[in-house]
Amino acid sequence: MQLLDGKALSAKIETKIVNEVKEFKSKTASVPGLAVILVGQDPASAAYVNMKKKACDRVGFYSVTHEMPEDISQEAIEKTIIMMNDNPNIDGILIQLPLPAQIDTTKILELVNPSKDVDGFHPYNVGRLMIGLDGFVPCTPLGVMELLSEYSIDIQGKNCVVVGASNIVGKPMASLLLNANATVEICHIFTDDLKKHTLNADILLVGVGVINLIKEDMVKDDAIIIDIGINRADNGKLVGDVDFENVAKKCSYITPVPGGVGPMTIAMLLSNTLKAAKMHANERE
Incomplete structure (x- = not known):
């Protein structure tokens, strides 16, 4: 029996990303940016978001977390997502699930710009995965x-x-x-x-x-x-x-x-965010 060591592989992937971020920064004078929406006080969700933030720091990404109260309205979350869709410093948008019962999760996920959907949950990216086309994969x-x-x-x-x-x-x-x-x-x-x-x-x-x-x-x-x-x-x-x-x-x-x-989940989030940043940089050229 051999262990499949995700911790070791994720460290290897992070090292590669660190080097790619340095190269990206020298070419574009910018760094990949990840924004996270965290609603409520769920300890597991908060722990995951904290791990993601630390990973962003390790590889040299810009990251921001929008912490929102449990009783937040649908409209308030939607406004924040639209703002992040329009922000050129943000390459990836991550909605930490689950969302509270009063929020229409499907509508929220569909509002994220597919080119910033680094979680791969938007129907556009789900469809591309289904038929074997390139996109963002969960x-x-x-x-x-x-x-x-x-x-x-x-x-x-x-x-x-x-x-x-x-x-x-x-x-x-x-x-x-x-x-x-x-x-x-x-x-x-x-x-x-x-x-x-x-x-x-x-x-x-x-x-x-x-x-x-x-x-x-x-x-x-x-x-x-x-x-x-x-x-x-x-x-x-x-x-x-x-x-x-x-x-x-x-x-x-x-x-x-x-x-x-x-650990592989976090490594792929970093990888997807870097992919989005490169894509956005190409579009701006």
Whole structure:
């Protein structure tokens, strides 16, 4: 069994981005800019935003966080997004989800300029991903693909089972795998007999937020396990959706939690923001 080390790969990617930012700055006299909207006081969301800010600082990006109260109006968020769409110093706009119940999340995501949609959630970018065109891809699935590539794991023709069908992870993950010529199956909360499906997987990718959902008897020998889940156990430890200790004995590769997919998500956000900055710089020439 070999660990797929997302922490090490993300550090390697950050080093590359630092060098590219220096080059970008010397050519354009500007730096990539990322703006984040954070609504409310959710501790997990605040922690994620803080991690993203620190990552921006490490690679030399300009970053700004718009912190808004829980009872913010739809109109106020929309005004802020329009302002950021028009701001030439901002290359990427990130809406930290989930948003409060009074906010129409779909409308908010659709308001972001697709060329600044570094989270890859705008229907324009979702559509381009579906048909295999270049665009912005959601950071977590993109990070998984980078991790598989780093370890020279060939996806073509493999049976890939994605557990979880969210718009943020499951569906884009399936699209990326399909575009890489894998045979893809998606399982979700209404799937009957999950084990029957997971036992088929050459590559099993799980992101549903259920501790120890995937157990040793649900995985075939030498499978590749990508644990996208992140949960806090009763003892305070961060754990994934896979029973790591027991499943690791059977598989050929596995991502640890923490230190697997998580750091790759942040690295891909930086990568997407740099891509947007380069695109905007070309448009200004």
